[in-house]
Amino acid sequence: MRRAVLIAVPYLWLLALFLVPFVIVFKISLSDVALARPPYLPQFSWDEGILAFLSELDFENYIFLTEDDLYWKAYLSSLKIAVFSTVLTLLVGYPIAYGMARAPSEWRPTLMMLVILPFWTSFLIRVYAWMGILSNEGFLNQFLLGIGLISEPLIILNTNTAVYIGIVYTYLPFMILPIYAALDRLDGSLIEAAEDLGCSRLSAFWLVTIPLSKNGIIAGSFLVFIPALGEFVIPSLLGGSGTLMIGKVLWEEFFSNRDWPVASAVAVVLLLILVIPIVLFQRNQEKQQEAEQ
Amino acid sequence: MTLRTMTLTAIVALSSAAAGAEEVRVYNWSDYIDEELLSKFEEETGIKLIYDVFDSNEVLETKMLAGGSGYDVVVPTGTFLQRQIQAGAFQKLDPAMLPNAKNLWDVIESRTAQYDPDNAYSINYMWGSTGLGVNVGKVREVLGEDAPLNSMDLIFKPENMEKLAACGVHFLDAPTELIPAVLQYIGEDPDSHDKDVIAKTEPILMGVRPYIQKFHSSEYINALANGDICVAVGWSGDVLQARDRAAEAENGVEIEYHAFAEGSLMWFDQMAIPVDAPNPAAAHKFLDFIMDAQNMAAASNYVYYANGNEASQQFLEEDVIGDTAIYPDEETMSNLYTTTPYPAKTQRVVTRLWTKIKSGT
Numbered sequence: 001m002r003r004a005v006l007i008a009v010p011y012l013w014l015l016a017l018f019l020v021p022f023v024i025v026f027k028i029s030l031s032d033v034a035l036a037r038p039p040y041l042p043q044f045s046w047d048e049g050i051l052a053f054l055s056e057l058d059f060e061n062y063i064f065l066t067e068d069d070l071y072w073k074a075y076l077s078s079l080k081i082a083v084f085s086t087v088l089t090l091l092v093g094y095p096i097a098y099g100m101a102r103a104p105s106e107w108r109p110t111l112m113m114l115v116i117l118p119f120w121t122s123f124l125i126r127v128y129a130w131m132g133i134l135s136n137e138g139f140l141n142q143f144l145l146g147i148g149l150i151s152e153p154l155i156i157l158n159t160n161t162a163v164y165i166g167i168v169y170t171y172l173p174f175m176i177l178p179i180y181a182a183l184d185r186l187d188g189s190l191i192e193a194a195e196d197l198g199c200s201r202l203s204a205f206w207l208v209t210i211p212l213s214k215n216g217i218i219a220g221s222f223l224v225f226i227p228a229l230g231e232f233v234i235p236s237l238l239g240g241s242g243t244l245m246i247g248k249v250l251w252e253e254f255f256s257n258r259d260w261p262v263a264s265a266v267a268v269v270l271l272l273i274l275v276i277p278i279v280l281f282q283r284n285q286e287k288q289q290e291a292e293q
Numbered sequence: 294m295t296l297r298t299m300t301l302t303a304i305v306a307l308s309s310a311a312a313g314a315e316e317v318r319v320y321n322w323s324d325y326i327d328e329e330l331l332s333k334f335e336e337e338t339g340i341k342l343i344y345d346v347f348d349s350n351e352v353l354e355t356k357m358l359a360g361g362s363g364y365d366v367v368v369p370t371g372t373f374l375q376r377q378i379q380a381g382a383f384q385k386l387d388p389a390m391l392p393n394a395k396n397l398w399d400v401i402e403s404r405t406a407q408y409d410p411d412n413a414y415s416i417n418y419m420w421g422s423t424g425l426g427v428n429v430g431k432v433r434e435v436l437g438e439d440a441p442l443n444s445m446d447l448i449f450k451p452e453n454m455e456k457l458a459a460c461g462v463h464f465l466d467a468p469t470e471l472i473p474a475v476l477q478y479i480g481e482d483p484d485s486h487d488k489d490v491i492a493k494t495e496p497i498l499m500g501v502r503p504y505i506q507k508f509h510s511s512e513y514i515n516a517l518a519n520g521d522i523c524v525a526v527g528w529s530g531d532v533l534q535a536r537d538r539a540a541e542a543e544n545g546v547e548i549e550y551h552a553f554a555e556g557s558l559m560w561f562d563q564m565a566i567p568v569d570a571p572n573p574a575a576a577h578k579f580l581d582f583i584m585d586a587q588n589m590a591a592a593s594n595y596v597y598y599a600n601g602n603e604a605s606q607q608f609l610e611e612d613v614i615g616d617t618a619i620y621p622d623e624e625t626m627s628n629l630y631t632t633t634p635y636p637a638k639t640q641r642v643v644t645r646l647w648t649k650i651k652s653g654t
Contacts, residue, residue, distance in 0.1 A: 136461065256351050
């Protein structure tokens, strides 16, 4: 009995917070746009009977997505931005995690605190702060102009560069923490052994440290990649109008076109694209747990 | 006994708190009111005012169409109001609760009636035009002394925009305002709903697209005031607010607003009460408070937009009522045009075109 309850809890959670919303969104994606509140037909009512209700649903909106190249271009561009920013976050995050794991143990709680500290401020305010830093008259340009490194202000805000900076900055802790957790558990004597056996420090790092922190790298990368793919706030605040991301396309379908059915279809396809990395991530987590047991 | 007394006291305290905390929730455009009016309303009526802001009609419309927004008063622009009325999003106003409606200006009411027949669902809050905000010094520096500061040539001619790109140009992220402007520029009917006519705007916008730094509907106020950009296609009062912020900051930035010499879009922001407003009685009180001549004048004096309240004009400051950028003279007035809402199919064409222009795909 207790076991059944324990198993039921996560499934109820999944049902209430994933499956039910998904079915609603999927149903809207099969409806037609209409001037009504809410703006689609048929709405959620069974007065006419379930068959009449179902007969009004069709896949027209999905066909529409294939007819206009905007959508796959946006998916592709989002994928590109998500992949690049994941790689960048890894390049920035790994050395930080490595440094933290190598720091004297009395420092580690403080360093950990410093990584988590930004979460105490609202995410939105931190992204706004970057607008102040990156703008033409912002701190960065003022500083670079001041020390004479550049003579014209760099145009960073409202470009893809600013989006990358924003994503890397925002998701950095999600990369650092799992890698740190992996490196922290790493047995130092393995490195010593590698060096005793003639490895240089660099090759010991490459042949021992990196493979042993692989799970941390994979976990961190997924934690960055998955939210970055559907990111809306960062590109709309820091990006320029040329920054094409599926989150923005979705927003436009929803708000500018008032076309909830097409917006829902875009969301369902985005979810399908994300299912692959999410399943891979789950597998990795499971493998890791098995390995630990 | 003590426990029972305590429970009773708690219940009484709770219910009286609930009764005393009458609330009205207002959803208005950003930078669109003198905030002292908000506390004045609370003092006069004893109703707690919760004031939220938005910067695009699309965001408001989605909330209205979704229903259950929880707002008692919202402020859509005329064209959007018209469609939302058709969708059944608003309730009719009760004239008996709005004695100050006598202050309204018939000139404006006759124009807003095209969106809201008989003005049954809404009252005019502010109106204005869509035109050019320019940083005079910078634009003259780039284009020379005879730069066309009040002409669409400034923003639709690639040779001008190419030079202006260096100092920064923002466009409103509002296709329903920019597409009509381009149509006006090329001599078509700005209110055309014909797809083929609308398509004619694409080459013009694409030609200047590389030189536009951002499409956004509220950032330009600060960007103009700080000198981050030198030209913005924006709303009259917002540009004038930027002018004032720059003057206050004494940063040497001089901003001017110009309606397009070729003709500008005239729009009306209307206050209305959602059909599912939690507190329609308080909403009416808020509308009546806003229609008070002195209050409306205070709002206009603060935000530099003209209002639809004739009685308020005697309380307007000279730099508001006397500024033709705010209260246009006869000639500019005759040069202003209005638009009607796009049907769904046309809206999709317009949005798609706009996305294409913004993102290049």
